[in-house]
Amino acid sequence: MYTVKEIFKSIQGEGYNIGKESVFVRFTGCNLWNGKKESKNKAICNFCDTDFVGTDGNNGGIYSLESLVDKIEQVWNSSFSLEHRYVILTGGEPLLQVDANLVDYLKCKKYKVALETNGTIQLRADFDWVCVSPKDPENWLLKKGDELKVIYPQNKFNLQSLLTLDFKYFFLQPKYDKLKQLNFNKTIDYCKIHRQWFPSIQIHKTIGVQ
Numbered sequence: 001m002y003t004v005k006e007i008f009k010s011i012q013g014e015g016y017n018i019g020k021e022s023v024f025v026r027f028t029g030c031n032l033w034n035g036k037k038e039s040k041n042k043a044i045c046n047f048c049d050t051d052f053v054g055t056d057g058n059n060g061g062i063y064s065l066e067s068l069v070d071k072i073e074q075v076w077n078s079s080f081s082l083e084h085r086y087v088i089l090t091g092g093e094p095l096l097q098v099d100a101n102l103v104d105y106l107k108c109k110k111y112k113v114a115l116e117t118n119g120t121i122q123l124r125a126d127f128d129w130v131c132v133s134p135k136d137p138e139n140w141l142l143k144k145g146d147e148l149k150v151i152y153p154q155n156k157f158n159l160q161s162l163l164t165l166d167f168k169y170f171f172l173q174p175k176y177d178k179l180k181q182l183n184f185n186k187t188i189d190y191c192k193i194h195r196q197w198f199p200s201i202q203i204h205k206t207i208g209v210q
């Protein structure tokens with residue numbers, strides 16, 4: 001069974017695949033924060049802006065393999081063409097729940113399957129696209145993929161040494177907090193000087209879509 005916060009259709013708002021029509025499946029739970037406000041400051045990851053607790057979001061619930069894929073199909077078919085099916089498994093930390101059965105079943109249904117992970121758990125399935133966004137060096141195991149996304153500014157990682165890792169694309173994403181405009185400016189400034197890093201702007205937040 002899979003515990004899911006929400007399932008919704010949107011466009012990918014950040015990173016390499018920005019603008020791509022997608023169904024997002026947000027799995028409940030994360031291993032770097034329990035999602036409770038009172039413990040956020042002490043969490044390993046303490047700047048999260050995502051609600052991944054419970055099953056009370058749009059299409060949230062506890063699903064079997066078949067019922068989850070059926071729901072993804074229903075959401076996709078409600079608005080997108082039958083071609084170019086694309087599903088993004090995110091969280092929370094999706095790898096706490098996602099397994100090869102789910103990925104293989106989605107592929108049987110002609111979906112490309114993308115993963116957004118904090119990199120603390122090794123892959124157990126064959127994804128079409130892997131975005132790793134590490135939050136802490138000590139907990140980071142998954143050091144290769146398609147895109148690496150680091151929240152900026154930060155002082156936990158040496159950004160230049162990260163460029164030696166086995167990723168195709170390197171993104172810096174402005175931290176989305178009360179200093180977000182300043183963070184945005186700092187991100188742009190860093191990327192202007194260090195051209196291997198590219199800014200990842202969360203366009204879905206800027207234009208106000210989910």
Ligand code: SF4
Pocket residue numbers: 030031032033045046047048049050052091092093118135
């Ligand atoms: S790892 Fe991701 S989902 Fe988990 S607390 Fe941090 S930002 Fe939120």
